[in-house]
Amino acid sequence: MSDTPNETLTGAQITVRLLERQGVRLLxxxxxxxxxxxxxxxGQSTAIRHVLARHEQGAGFIAQGMxxxxxxxxxxxxxxxxxATNLLTAIADAKLDSIxxxxxxxxxxxxxxxxxxxxxVDTYGLSVPITKHNFLVSSTEELLDVIPRAFAxxxxxxxxxxxxxxxKDVQSRAIEVAAWPEPGRRKLPAAADGMALAEAASLIAAAxxxxxxxxxxxxxxxxxxxALELAEKSTLPTVMTLMALxxxxxxxxxxxxxxxxxxxxxxxxxxxxxxxxxxxGARFDDRATGKVAAFCPQAKIIHIDIDAAELDKIKTAxxxxxxxxxxxxxxxxxxxxxxxxxxxxxxxxxxxAEHPQPLPGVHxxxxxxxxxxxxxxxxxDDAIVATDVGQHQMWVAQAxxxxxxxQWLTSGGLGTMGFGVPAAIGAALAAPERTVVCFTxxxxxxxxxxELVTAAEQRANVKIxxxxxxxxxxxxxxxxxFYGQRLFASxxxxxxxxxxxxxxxxxxxxxxxxxxxxxxxxxxAFARPGPxxxxxxxxxxxxxxxxxxxxxxxxxxxxxxx
Amino acid sequence: MNAVSRNENQALxxxxxxxxxxxxxxxxxxxxxxxxRRAYNVEGILCxxxxxxxxxRIWLLxxxxxxxxxxxxxxxxLEDVSAVRRxxxxxxxxxxxxxxxxx
Numbered sequence: 001m002s003d004t005p006n007e008t009l010t011g012a013q014i015t016v017r018l019l020e021r022q023g024v025r026l027l028x029x030x031x032x033x034x035x036x037x038x039x040x041x042x043g044q045s046t047a048i049r050h051v052l053a054r055h056e057q058g059a060g061f062i063a064q065g066m067x068x069x070x071x072x073x074x075x076x077x078x079x080x081x082x083x084a085t086n087l088l089t090a091i092a093d094a095k096l097d098s099i100x101x102x103x104x105x106x107x108x109x110x111x112x113x114x115x116x117x118x119x120x121v122d123t124y125g126l127s128v129p130i131t132k133h134n135f136l137v138s139s140t141e142e143l144l145d146v147i148p149r150a151f152a153x154x155x156x157x158x159x160x161x162x163x164x165x166x167x168k169d170v171q172s173r174a175i176e177v178a179a180w181p182e183p184g185r186r187k188l189p190a191a192a193d194g195m196a197l198a199e200a201a202s203l204i205a206a207a208x209x210x211x212x213x214x215x216x217x218x219x220x221x222x223x224x225x226x227a228l229e230l231a232e233k234s235t236l237p238t239v240m241t242l243m244a245l246x247x248x249x250x251x252x253x254x255x256x257x258x259x260x261x262x263x264x265x266x267x268x269x270x271x272x273x274x275x276x277x278x279x280x281g282a283r284f285d286d287r288a289t290g291k292v293a294a295f296c297p298q299a300k301i302i303h304i305d306i307d308a309a310e311l312d313k314i315k316t317a318x319x320x321x322x323x324x325x326x327x328x329x330x331x332x333x334x335x336x337x338x339x340x341x342x343x344x345x346x347x348x349x350x351x352x353a354e355h356p357q358p359l360p361g362v363h364x365x366x367x368x369x370x371x372x373x374x375x376x377x378x379x380x381d382d383a384i385v386a387t388d389v390g391q392h393q394m395w396v397a398q399a400x401x402x403x404x405x406x407q408w409l410t411s412g413g414l415g416t417m418g419f420g421v422p423a424a425i426g427a428a429l430a431a432p433e434r435t436v437v438c439f440t441x442x443x444x445x446x447x448x449x450x451e452l453v454t455a456a457e458q459r460a461n462v463k464i465x466x467x468x469x470x471x472x473x474x475x476x477x478x479x480x481x482f483y484g485q486r487l488f489a490s491x492x493x494x495x496x497x498x499x500x501x502x503x504x505x506x507x508x509x510x511x512x513x514x515x516x517x518x519x520x521x522x523x524x525a526f527a528r529p530g531p532x533x534x535x536x537x538x539x540x541x542x543x544x545x546x547x548x549x550x551x552x553x554x555x556x557x558x559x560x561x562x
Numbered sequence: 563m564n565a566v567s568r569n570e571n572q573a574l575x576x577x578x579x580x581x582x583x584x585x586x587x588x589x590x591x592x593x594x595x596x597x598x599r600r601a602y603n604v605e606g607i608l609c610x611x612x613x614x615x616x617x618x619r620i621w622l623l624x625x626x627x628x629x630x631x632x633x634x635x636x637x638x639x640l641e642d643v644s645a646v647r648r649x650x651x652x653x654x655x656x657x658x659x660x661x662x663x664x665x
Contacts, residue, residue: 124588128595133641136588153641309635 006178011140012037012171013044015104018147020047022183024075026429028053028062032079034119035106037171039077051429051458054450056083058422060090061448064099065426068409069384071222073100073154074426080106081119084165085126089416091161092130096413097243098220100159102150103131109169110138123165132160140173144181152184158307159220189306192323192331200278200302200319201335204234207276207300209344212236213259216243216412217281217305223326224248224405227280230333235341236278237348239267241288242397243412244281249403256348257357260288261548262394265355265560268548270348271296272555279303281325284314285413294553304328355560357398358545365518368392368467368538372399374519375437375465378526384409384427384436388420388444391473394544396439418447421464425451428460435461435526442468442492449501455531456506463526464502464533469540470495477543481558491540502533509533575626576605576651579634584642585611585618593620593643596636602629606656617644621655 009017015038019027028051031039042050053059056078063076078087084105094101108117124136133153135146143166150162204210218227224247231238231254238248239259248255256267268290271277277299282288289295292314303310303317304325311320321328361367365374372395385400386409387393393410402408409427411419424438445466455462475490502509508525512534515521525532545559583589590609597604606623624630638646 125591128588128591129599134588307639309632309639313632313635 006176008174008176010037010041010172010174011143011166012041014140014143014175014177015147015166015171016041016045016048017180018143019075020045021180022073022148022151024048026051026066027075027077028059028066028426029077029104030054030056030059030079030083032083032106032119034080034108034168035077035083035104035166035171037168038104038106038166051454053422054453055448056086057090057418058448058451058454060087060101060103061093061419061422062426062429062451062454063101063103064090064094064419065386065409065423065428066430067094067099067101068423069406069427069430071220071406073102073151074430075102075104077104078106079119080108080123081121083119084121084123088126088130089414091127091163093411093414093416093419094161095130095132097411098159098216099161100154101161102154103161103163105163105165106171107136107165107167110167111169113167123163127163127165130161131163134163134165136165137167137170140170140175143170144177148181148184150184152187155184155186157187157189158217189324190322192304192321192328194331196319196321197328197332198335200304200321200332203276203300203302203319204278204336205339209274209347210234210236210276210278211256211271211274211296211299212238213241213277213279213282214238214244214247215241215280215282217325218244218247219281219405221281221306221324221326222405223281223329226326226329226333228252230329230336233333234336234339235345237270237345239263239271241282241285241412242410245397246402246405246407250401251403258397260285260290260554262398262544262546263554264357264398265546265557266348266351266357268546268554268557269351269355273347274299277301279305279317280329281305283310289314290548290554291552294555358559358561359399360542362399365522366512366536368395368542369399371465371467371512371536371538372396372439374522375439376401377519378523379435379437381407382434383407384424384431384434386410386420386424386427386436386438388438388440389415389417390441390444391469391477391542391544392439392441392467417444420444421448421455421462422451424462424464425455425458425460428462429458432461435463438462438464440464440466441473442466442470442495442498443472445498446496449505452502452505452507452531452533459530461529462531464531466498466533466535467538468495468498468535469538469542471540473540474544476540477547481543481547482549498533498535507531507533509535512536577624577626577630578649578651578653578656579622579624579637580647580649580655581620581622581637581643582612582645583618583620584644585616586642589618589642590620592640593622593637596633596640597624600629600633602627602633608655608659623651623656
């Protein structure tokens with residue numbers, strides 16, 4: 001507690017002051033009756049800039065974009081009832097991808113809770129299973145404890161979303177504040193077990209065909225460089241999950257890119273042959289492992305994760321280490337002997353040569369892969385790459401040259417269509433010096449298209465590349481491959497004029513289909529500051545290949561031939 | 563097949579969890595929610611405050627299942643849970659209550 005003269009402040013003023021003391025300078029939300037006291041206090045704050053979204057789900061994903069780019073806890077706000085329920089999808093998404101958020105919702109006054117009051121919903125109950133922790137604040141005094149704790153919980157251990165539901169009377173009541181609590185900060189976890197680290201080092205030293213398997217935890221821990229050092233020292237071929245892309249540059253000689261359902265053929269085949277899998281900050285998600293019994297069937301497993309519940313959840317580890325992965329890797333590094341592994345890496349090179357990732361049309365900017373390459377050619381590694389969810393997301397994951405941590409923002413665990421545009425806006429707000437490109441589809445963009453207005457209002461430097469095939473691509477693909485080509489509810493009968501829609505919502509737009517030189521039109525769009533929608537028609541028959549059918553072993557890929 | 567007594571049968575198929583938690587209105591739903599979302603039935607629940615009332619102790623009677631170790635780890639992760647201890651099904655906390663549960 002720090003010394004300040006006593007002040008009489010409302011719960012709303014206390015909330016805003018505590019956010020200021022946390023260092024929050026930017027937050028996003030959408031006001032409504034039950035959170036108006038906080039908005040009134042927020043309007044008086046000179047330290048905090050509030051970005052008005054156009055839908056509470058948009059606010060949730062804008063906050064996610066801020067958190068994913070900065071690694072810091074981001075804040076979003078909404079009112080009670082529909083405001084809160086609209087936030088839930090973005091909160092659930094943050095839970096599955098371990099993104100640190102603090103969501104603050106207004107609630108009806110305490111005396112009215114349980115009466116089915118106007119815009120009353122059980123926000124606390126609804127958010128229990130999708131938050132890391134949640135609070136229903138029952139007194140103004142409690143705010144002084146709850147708000148710093150919420151930040152500490154969101155940032156500590158495995159990060160995640162924390163919701164604070166604050167009844168309106170708790171916001172309005174004034175109390176005397178004698179002293180302010182310390183801001184809530186990330187608490188350091190216990191150190192990794194030295195014996196287990198030594199055991200891991202000897203397994204690595206003894207392995208003939210080891211693979212390093214990096215997950216999103218490596219990004220969250222800021223441990224990408226350490227992971228790269230370990231890979232280089234022991235010459236470990238390295239696979240990444242969707243969430244870990246960027247941890248190692250994809251064009252690094254040891255990189256095998258993304259594994260799993262849409263991983264490259266050589267990547268999944270290498271996993272089949274490995275005798276040791278070193279999982280770091282990864283959770284053996286079913287999209288990564290395919291049929292678990294057939295995943296790395298010959299391998300012993302070292303599993304390092306900050307969340308003890310992830311060890312042995314899907315695969316039993318021979319050595320399990322609960323720790324911050326950065327701390328664990330920094331202590332593992334000196335224990336692991338340098339090893340050139342010439343034979344194993346020659347085998348990997350042979351797999352790469354024999355079973356490459358198919359990239360049809362990569363030199364044609366009017367094809368899906370060619371468009372992704374042409375966009376990448378307009379940008380450097382400082383750019384941030386966000387996606388929505390669908391075929392375009394997987395194609396970008398397969399083909400974009402991601403080279404640094406926090407360059408890549410995508411909805412991994414929940415796979416939420418509508419993530420891309422608001423997350424990209426949040427990224428642009430948190431990192432205004434960078435260009436943000438958002439790849440999206442004609443299905444996904446419609447799920448949060450109202451946020452184009454937010455982008456226009458904020459002049460966010462977001463370039464939205466809309467890959468329009470007039471179908472729900474992944475649904476179309478699965479119906480074609482696994483449901484007897486019975487296409488149902490996956491082909492859009494009516495298609496908006498997206499270029500006109502973007503302009504109507506206040507942002508510039510360009511149609512590559514009408515451009516004589518699409519590469520020049522792209523370069524032109526990227527050269528102009530501010531938001532822009534770049535529309536490109538693509539072929540609806542193109543599939544995301546290779547594809548491991550749901551429930552199949554990763555070695556059984558469809559469309560693996562180049 | 564040899565006959566087994568009721569207690570032996572319970573000891574084979576059930577477990578008792580003793581969970582120390584912060585005492586507030588939401589804690590029970592946090593704990594049992596982890597079970598219900600996995601369609602993992604909780605056979606018995608007992609909860610009372612301990613000490614000055616800031617802490618409570620929840621006793622759960624659950625079926626033995628290969629998922630139980632993972633369930634315990636998930637419960638341990640909850641912010642309001644300070645400790646989880648696992649006992650055999652013949653623990654007195656539930657067997658002493660049997661008189662209250664005659665059909």
